[in-house]
Amino acid sequence: MLIRNATLPDGRERDVLLEGETIAAVGEDLPMPESADERFVDASGKRLLPGMIDAHVHFREPGFSHKETWETGSRSAAAGGVTCVVDQPNTDPPTIDGAAFDEKEKLASEASLVDFGINGGVTEQWVPSALLQRPMFALGEVFLADSTGDMGIDVELFASAVKTAARQDAVVTVHAEDATEFEPGAKERDDADAWSAYRTARAEAAAVRAAAEVGDRFDAHLHVAHTSTPEGIDVAKDHGMTCEVTPHHMFLSRRDLGDLDTFGRMNPPLRRERLRSKVWERVVDGTVDIVATDHAPHTREEKDASIWDAPSGVPGVETALPLLLEAARNDEISYERVRDLTAANVADVFDLPTKGRIEAGMDADLVLVDPSDSREIRGEDLHSKCEWTPFEGKQGVFPELTLVRGEVVYERFGPDSAIEAAEAGETANERFGDAVGVNVRSIERSPDPDATATDTDGEDGDDGGDDRA
Ligand SMILES: NC(=O)N[C@@H](CC(=O)O)C(=O)O
Ligand SMILES: [Zn+2]
Numbered sequence: 001m002l003i004r005n006a007t008l009p010d011g012r013e014r015d016v017l018l019e020g021e022t023i024a025a026v027g028e029d030l031p032m033p034e035s036a037d038e039r040f041v042d043a044s045g046k047r048l049l050p051g052m053i054d055a056h057v058h059f060r061e062p063g064f065s066h067k068e069t070w071e072t073g074s075r076s077a078a079a080g081g082v083t084c085v086v087d088q089p090n091t092d093p094p095t096i097d098g099a100a101f102d103e104k105e106k107l108a109s110e111a112s113l114v115d116f117g118i119n120g121g122v123t124e125q126w127v128p129s130a131l132l133q134r135p136m137f138a139l140g141e142v143f144l145a146d147s148t149g150d151m152g153i154d155v156e157l158f159a160s161a162v163k164t165a166a167r168q169d170a171v172v173t174v175h176a177e178d179a180t181e182f183e184p185g186a187k188e189r190d191d192a193d194a195w196s197a198y199r200t201a202r203a204e205a206a207a208v209r210a211a212a213e214v215g216d217r218f219d220a221h222l223h224v225a226h227t228s229t230p231e232g233i234d235v236a237k238d239h240g241m242t243c244e245v246t247p248h249h250m251f252l253s254r255r256d257l258g259d260l261d262t263f264g265r266m267n268p269p270l271r272r273e274r275l276r277s278k279v280w281e282r283v284v285d286g287t288v289d290i291v292a293t294d295h296a297p298h299t300r301e302e303k304d305a306s307i308w309d310a311p312s313g314v315p316g317v318e319t320a321l322p323l324l325l326e327a328a329r330n331d332e333i334s335y336e337r338v339r340d341l342t343a344a345n346v347a348d349v350f351d352l353p354t355k356g357r358i359e360a361g362m363d364a365d366l367v368l369v370d371p372s373d374s375r376e377i378r379g380e381d382l383h384s385k386c387e388w389t390p391f392e393g394k395q396g397v398f399p400e401l402t403l404v405r406g407e408v409v410y411e412r413f414g415p416d417s418a419i420e421a422a423e424a425g426e427t428a429n430e431r432f433g434d435a436v437g438v439n440v441r442s443i444e445r446s447p448d449p450d451a452t453a454t455d456t457d458g459e460d461g462d463d464g465g466d467d468r469a
């Protein structure tokens with residue numbers, strides 16, 4: 001494929017030539033393809049970005065396929081310009097041992113339209129040696145307070161997990177809320193804002209501080225998931241941790257709960273508008289490392305309950321890049337910053353040397369958008385199983401074309417897309433032969449074979465069940 005005259009995030013206009021799964025060349029006036037099998041895309045006036053790497057999704061399989069599946073979640077990702085996702089461990093069974101990891105990896109390999117990583121989780125029953133022997137993306141999200149799945153753990157188990165991960169150079173991603181800082185008085189209320197009043201902003205900063213202490217002790221790479229407050233972000237960065245921000249904490253606040261009602265319940269919760277705007281400042285100015293969606297779908301029926309009974313979490317994988325591109329189109333953030341937050345920095349934080357940039361030799365994970373084509377976001381147009389969005393009515397710039405390692409996985413106007421295949425009742429595998437998605441840790445991503453060594457000072461045994469931490 002030759003993509004001609006695309007505007008790159010830094011504003012240069014270039015041709016991009018793809019060969020197989022990789023970007024073969026980025027240059028000016030590259031020769032037209034000779035073979036009729038090769039495709040030519042005129043990208044004049046359009047923006048080409050590296051595909052988003054979403055380091056935080058909950059695709060719900062195995063266990064909760066009524067909420068989302070690898071097929072529907074990855075379809076939603078592809079349509080939103082996300083070419084690689086990282087799945088979190090609060091499934092059923094939870095991804096805490098070898099068998100659960102293998103089961104999830106099989107499901108993802110068979111159905112995912114986009115590349116993926118699978119995280120390993122930590123509970124009293126986790127089997128660290130089995131997880132670390134596998135192509136696990138990172139450890140996490142490790143829950144310092146209960147969220148969906150009730151996988152909250154105490155600080156001692158957290159410290160032991162961080163110690164184990166640090167010895168193997170695995171990143172640990174942390175859900176940082178400290179339940180001892182929640183506000184029990186809020187439980188008297190039953191309006192949707194009570195959730196935000198209950199799970200306080202100070203609970204985040206306290207947990208980030210506690211995590212930082214543990215991280216320092218073991219010289220570990222800690223990454224704080226879904227930071228939602230300026231203080232949480234600042235504490236994380238002051239302690240040398242990396243951090244992510246979700247689209248809902250960038251673009252929504254407690255003011256929106258009047259409309260969202262219980263559909264706006266998530267962990268950490270929406271914050272005051274004053275805090276939201278300071279979070280956004282830190283996204284724009286480069287303090288925040290990455291944007292990750294925490295795509296956490298639940299059905300309408302499940303969300304339509306009292307604020308204390310509704311499950312926590314909102315979908316977001318399909319709307320994150322479109323919302324950021326809308327902000328870029330309105331000069332609220334630069335395209336380069338969008339590239340860094342959604343791709344380049346993610347590849348750096350999680351060490352994915354062939355992803356996140358449009359350069360010769362990199363994976364051909366690409367998104368083409370027409371910046372003048374801003375559309376209203378409507379839940380019914382999205383491809384996730386949950387069919388609703390907290391961003392209903394906002395504007396977004398959606399992809400025209402999404403490629404994963406050179407393969408078209410989404411094309412808005414063309415027939416050659418996996419989404420069309422799905423809509424015609426074909427699976428992605430039927431349309432493309434082999435599955436498109438590949439576990440990014442299992443394909444030549446680990447330059448140092450010792451980095452995945454299994455021996456951890458003899459403390460953890462084989463792939464057995466008798467080595468629980
Ligand atoms: N964010 C949420 O509110 N919910 C997530 C879990 C999580 O990320 O804490 C979910 O899996 O539903
Ligand atoms: Zn979380």
Ligand SMILES: [Zn+2]
Pocket residue numbers: 056057058088141294296
């Ligand atoms: Zn999450």
